[in-house]
Amino acid sequence: MGRVGHALLAMKEEVMTHPSGRADVRAILSNTQYQFDVRAIPIGMQMLFVAFGSLVLVPILTGLDPNVALLTAGAGTLLFQLVTRGKVPVFLASSFAFIAPIQVGVQRWGLAETLSGLVAAGLLYMVLAALIRIRGVAAFERLLPPIVTGPVIMVIGLSLAPVAVDMGTNVGGAYSWSAVAVAMIALIATAITALMGRGLLRLTPILVGLAVGYLAAIPFGFLDLSPIREAAWLAVPSFTTPTFHLPAILFILPVAIAPAIEHFGDVLAIRSVTGKDYLADPGVDRTMLGDGLATGLAGMLGGPPNTTYSEVSGAVALTKAFNPAVMTIAAVFAIILAFVGKLGAFLQTIPGPVMGGILVLLFGGIVVVGMNSLVRAGTDLTEARNLVIASVILVFGVGGMLFSFGEFRLEGIGLAGLVGVLLNWILPRGEPGDSAGESGDGT
Secondary structure, three states, X not given: OHHHHHHXXXXXXXHHEOOOOOEHHHHHHHOOOOOOOOOHHHHHHHHHHHHHXXXXXXXXXXXXXXXXXXXXXXXXXXXXXXXXOOOOOOOEEEOXXXXXXXXXXXXXXXXXXXXXXXXXXXHHHHHHHHHHHHHOHHHHHHHOOHHHHHHHHXXXXXXXXXXXXXXXXXXXXXXXXXXXXHHHHHHHHHHHHHHHOOHHHHHOHHHHHHXXXXXXXXXXOOOOOHHHHHOOOXXXXXXXXXXXXXXXXXXXXXXXXXXXXXXXXXXXXXXXXXXOOOHHHHHHHXXXXXXXXXXXXXXXXXXXXXXXXXXXXXXXXXXXXXXXXXXXXXXXXXXXXXXXXXXXXXXXXXXXXXXXXXXXXXXXXXXXXXXXXXXXXXXXXXXXXXXXXXXXHHHHHHHOOEEEEOOEEEEHXXXXXXXXXXXXXXXXXXXXOOHHHOOOOOO
């Protein structure tokens, strides 16, 4: 079976059963960090409010059902808490890294086939969790240092930039000044909220931008409210089951490299917020496993892959709500909202120009996150080895480099990530202490 297989089996046994023989649910409830309190209900609702804007953007952009995304975000968060025994106050929801691959996959092979690639991404996280358990976090950092992950994250944002511009400038395939006006209003509202908002308002710039942009679109005739009128108040989300399709799996699987690193960074971020060492307890192997199971579950039901949300971590820092039970409440409310049919219909009426204006900041922000990871790690991009790795990743990823053999295609973010890992592995390193060989995120 191999070491990875044995590690996965051992992790499964630990997840299913507490060392004393009690189920993990009991372990959560007996956890002193996890305290359910009626007073935590409004805080949990606030956490979902903070995550809501980003959560629904991904399914809207990729053609998935927003209600399914809500359900899989809630169920994925609960599954994550089960695996980590309710010790980490994070909320899992739609990952932006998979927007472009899902769009391409659905267009090329269909939704069911593309979902098989998303399930495979979840399985990859589980394998990485087993490797971390066997070799430790240091081996994971050596495999994916900032010189690889930083440019790959930048490629994600840069490859999505044309989507934002197209949505913000076109209506019905034609350039429109009205669309530009609405997009700029949504962009300015989002930026002002992020810069000048106070308290929780500062953590919800996407929702503010959506609301202001939605209202601004009314006089331009961009709204079609008929889907809301026709939708039922209560409805079962439109689930889609995956169909095994190897080309889709091979296309999407390398993309999972960047979110895996993002997950590691988010665990470090929430550690700095709460002061608790989640690298030791419950361990990155468990948090990665929880993320993988949540992503696999989402793919099985027709939802986007999940990832830990940094804006929710920001809300945790602001409110000092370190109690993981708050995230349970947020997850339960997400599942309840998933069955509100009119909510999904409303989300689908948001005009493209409104989305385009907001996405300028969101996709640009992804690029900045990649740049910041290099800065925090102290990576010297003028050093020859670093220059080669970063250059190839960026040009391959943004320029559209394609490797194709029959039905097998490797391109875009997936190609950039895989090439980055290979170059980091095979290129000779410089003198000891060379930043090319350093790993971690500088924290």
